[in-house]
Amino acid sequence: MKTTLEITAEPLAQDLALLSESLTAFNDRDVGASGRKPLAVFVRGEAGAMVAGISGYTAWGWLYVQWLWVDEKLRGQRVAASMLDAAEREAMARGCHGALIDTFNPTAEKVYRRQGYEPFGSLPDFPVGRSRIFLQKKLS
Template identity: 60%
Template sequence: MSTTTITVAAEAMPDELAAIGDGLAAFNQADVGPSGRLAVTVLARDETNAIVGGISGYTAWGWLYVQWLWIAEALRGQGMAGQMLEAAETEARKRGCHAAYIDTFNPVALKVYQKQGYLTFGELANFPPGRTRTFLQKPL
């Protein structure tokens, strides 16, 4: 009988992360079929071509996941988040997605997402302390 050891580290090597990701992807594919996962990036650039906002996420199993959404402080409050979300959602529809999801613990971002038609489906209180992490979804 072999012995299994368990280790804990603050950082993982790329090959270690690949082993975890590949193993999970293989399990999920056998369980529910291929995800069709594709990255989605939406960038906002200024007149000098500098990035002043963006979205990073992916589509998989018919869903768009918006992992990161950032806008430079000088451009906040001007509808940029809505425009970028619309661009990501349009691309997701082209890929056959039927819905999108996102999460935030920022009260201002929460209002922006709700204004874009996202509805709360879950919350984690005190994540981070003093805030609530809200999970939202939207049919496409």
């Protein structure tokens, strides 16, 4: 079979969909269905605008927090902790036994550690001058 290698900064939606479907099918055969389900927690202000949020998913018994953001005016008020608590409760209701999050922000790392997350790995210079820290927590 003759093949070509393509590099693009603008992948087609159908190519990404095929990639996702193909990898999902492979993983399902290899380790079983993930049961992947999106999970989001939002905090809204008086006018209904989002002022903080979490986005991630649950899969294979784990909660993965992909994004966590808190508006500057609300930082230091345990908003991140409240959102993490809510996400973890929902994850446990879905049968999850663990949670995973990563950051390269030292302040965020402290927040996650206070929530019971423990580092298990790091990637130096991601970005340069910082380390991307990977943290996990056992849910019970």
